[in-house]
Amino acid sequence: MSGAGGAGRGGVIAVDGLAGSGKSTVAGVLADRLGLERLDTGAMYRAITFAALRDGIDPDDGPALTELARRVTIEVEAQVLVDGQDATVAIRGPEVTGAVSAVSSHPGVRAGLVVRQRAWVAVRGGGVVEGRDIGTVVFPDARLKVFLTADCDERARRRALEGAGTGSSEELSRRDHLDSSRQASPLAVAEGALAIDTTGRSVEDVVAEILERLMASETAGRPATAGPAEPPATAGSPGPDPGARTAILELAPGPVARAWYAVASGLVKVWALACFRLSVEGRENLPVAGPYLLAPVHRSNIDFLMVSTVTRQRVRFMGKEELWKVAALGRLVGSLGAFPVRRDKVDRESLRCCIEILANGEPLTIFPEGTRQSGPVVQELFEGAAYVAARAGVPVVPVGIAGSEAAMPKGAKLIRPVKIHLVVGRPLWGQAQGKGGPGPSRVSRSVLRQRTDQLRVELQKVFDRALELNRR
Numbered sequence: 001m002s003g004a005g006g007a008g009r010g011g012v013i014a015v016d017g018l019a020g021s022g023k024s025t026v027a028g029v030l031a032d033r034l035g036l037e038r039l040d041t042g043a044m045y046r047a048i049t050f051a052a053l054r055d056g057i058d059p060d061d062g063p064a065l066t067e068l069a070r071r072v073t074i075e076v077e078a079q080v081l082v083d084g085q086d087a088t089v090a091i092r093g094p095e096v097t098g099a100v101s102a103v104s105s106h107p108g109v110r111a112g113l114v115v116r117q118r119a120w121v122a123v124r125g126g127g128v129v130e131g132r133d134i135g136t137v138v139f140p141d142a143r144l145k146v147f148l149t150a151d152c153d154e155r156a157r158r159r160a161l162e163g164a165g166t167g168s169s170e171e172l173s174r175r176d177h178l179d180s181s182r183q184a185s186p187l188a189v190a191e192g193a194l195a196i197d198t199t200g201r202s203v204e205d206v207v208a209e210i211l212e213r214l215m216a217s218e219t220a221g222r223p224a225t226a227g228p229a230e231p232p233a234t235a236g237s238p239g240p241d242p243g244a245r246t247a248i249l250e251l252a253p254g255p256v257a258r259a260w261y262a263v264a265s266g267l268v269k270v271w272a273l274a275c276f277r278l279s280v281e282g283r284e285n286l287p288v289a290g291p292y293l294l295a296p297v298h299r300s301n302i303d304f305l306m307v308s309t310v311t312r313q314r315v316r317f318m319g320k321e322e323l324w325k326v327a328a329l330g331r332l333v334g335s336l337g338a339f340p341v342r343r344d345k346v347d348r349e350s351l352r353c354c355i356e357i358l359a360n361g362e363p364l365t366i367f368p369e370g371t372r373q374s375g376p377v378v379q380e381l382f383e384g385a386a387y388v389a390a391r392a393g394v395p396v397v398p399v400g401i402a403g404s405e406a407a408m409p410k411g412a413k414l415i416r417p418v419k420i421h422l423v424v425g426r427p428l429w430g431q432a433q434g435k436g437g438p439g440p441s442r443v444s445r446s447v448l449r450q451r452t453d454q455l456r457v458e459l460q461k462v463f464d465r466a467l468e469l470n471r472r
Contacts (some may be wrong), residue, residue: 001113011126013133013214016190017148018212020155022198022206026148027130029207032471037124041131044113045090045104046426047074047082052103053095056083059102067109071313073360074116091408108289112361114138114320115290118393119359123352135190144214146192148206154199169228217298230446244356261314269309275417276407280310281469282424286397291373292427293396295385297378297463299405306401307365308337317365337362351388358392366453372410376467378460386451395427396455400462402470421470425462428455 013034015027024040027278031038048065051072051281057064063367075081090096103109110133117138121127129138135145150158162368194213200207272278286292293313308315320336324330329341357364366388389396403420430453460461 009144012121012134012139012167013128013210014142014145014190015128015130015141015148016132016135016187016194018150018155018187019216020159021148021150023130023148025203026146026198026210027128030210032130033207033211035129037127039117039120039127039129041117041134043076043080043091043108043112044074044116046096046100047076047080047087048109049086050091050101050102050114051082051098052098054377059099062106062108065103065106066112068110069112069179070289070361078216079407106268109291110299115393116361118360119291121274122391122393123359133147133185135193137189144210144217145190146210147189147193147195148198149195150197151199158298164284167341175460178429202304212472220323227256229283247357258314261337264336265308265312265314268305272306272309272420275415276306276403276420277306278306278309278422279419279469280422281423281465283310285424285426286311287395287427290394291392292363292394293385293389293392294365294399295356295368295459296365296399297401297459298369299374299401300408300410301373302403302408303367303372303401304338304365306404306420306422307399310399311363313363315363315365351384351391354388357390358388358394364388366428368452376463378463379455381452381456381459383452384447386455387430389449390451393431398425398455398459398462399423400425400464400466402463402466419470421466423462423466423469427457427460428458 013036015030016071017023024042027038027040029215048069049059051068052065055068057068059065073081073083078366079086080091080093114137117134121129122140126143129142131138135142135147194210196206196209221353269278281386285365290396294307294310296303304317305319309358314337318339319333319340321340324334324340339357354364354366366385368385369379370382373379385396400423401420402422403418406416407420408415
């Protein structure tokens with residue numbers, strides 16, 4: 001199967017439906033039967049709503065909510081953590097319930113969370129994903145699409161028992177109208193979905209019908225497609241070092257860490273302006289919602305610092321593991337967004353870790369040329385950047401850096417105060433084929449190579465532009 005829905009051996013089972021129709025219960029049992037993990041996307045929207053109420057953001061303030069969706073950290077597992085705070089109970093409270101429809105109606109919020117949902121599946125190779133737009137927008141090519149409904153009175157009774165509503169049919173009718181009439185990703189039955197009315201039916205009965213349909217469709221067979229490319233070679237990819245893995249998984253910095261990063265990145269910007277008269281062209285090309293992958297040219301050891309100045313968000317990047325042999329230095333670069341890698345190793349787990357970072361909503365820097373190069377010509381690129389972007393379902397933003405090689409060329413020990421100019425290019429592959437914008441893709445080796453070649457062309461353009469501006 002092509003597309004996101006066929007990711008991994010498990011693939012995606014999309015479970016959509018009305019509020020109170022039994023999505024969470026059915027999805028949980030179904031995931032257990034199939035041996036898959038389950039993602040409750042509704043909990044993600046409630047988590048954003050919880051964060052908005054916590055921060056005093058108006059549920060109608062689209063731009064502020066879009067920015068919140070970009071920066072907040074969310075973990076939806078057995079517990080729901082919002083910026084490291086346990087919000088498992090709070091997200092089901094009346095305040096969040098009353099505001100979640102308004103918050104989730106904003107396109108920027110949905111775009112940011114859809115990227116995270118797709119990256120979640122890309123990391124795990126599949127899962128049972130429940131929500132209201134999974135089969136129509138998030139995974140339109142899902143292995144199986146299910147849409148659950150039930151009598152309005154029955155749904156109101158269920159929600160009242162769960163403590164998620166007042167037990168009023170009028171309240172549910174209003175929620176149904178808001179969900180189905182919103183501009184962004186309205187609630188609808190996906191094409192080809194198995195529609196099930198759960199009124200008066202047991203969970204076991206409903207799950208049995210879904211499994212029967214799944215078995216029937218797979219017995220009938222489906223068109224064969226080329227499988228995904230294996231993780232490609234990418235210079236600088238981390239190896240299976242346990243310390244590196246631990247560092248990568250620390251995805252939710254606390255208030256102190258965020259404050260430190262704000263101070264440190266501010267000092268880097270002041271230093272860059274004073275020492276290099278740093279200027280940046282094209283910041284407006286950065287995606288306004290969701291994570292993305294920055295792909296700069298690489299001419300100097302200071303390139304990662306220069307790239308970090310293009311956005312206020314924490315930018316993650318790979319650092320050679322030797323830096324962590326000096327504990328203080330390792331902690332310093334780690335607090336600035338680095339994670340340790342073994343430059344002589346390439347493995348599947350490493351690339352999964354990169355995808356997890358993007359799933360957490362943070363920008364990630366990968367230097368597609370690998371190690372530092374020299375001169376005005378972009379060298380042959382490794383395929384790692386294109387692979388990670390495809391698997392995480394995020395756009396790639398090429399970045400040209402002019403002047404950094406003169407400031408600190410390969411082998412130099414000291415930094416020279418020369419002018420440096422950055423050019424941020426337009427995102428590549430920001431609109432995936434099909435509905436819903438960017439999304440994870442199972443690309444063949446040939447497509448991966450084509451994308452890498454395209455990235456090299458675009459990277460040369462922004463590099464040439466940066467060099468031109470730097471000569472003025």
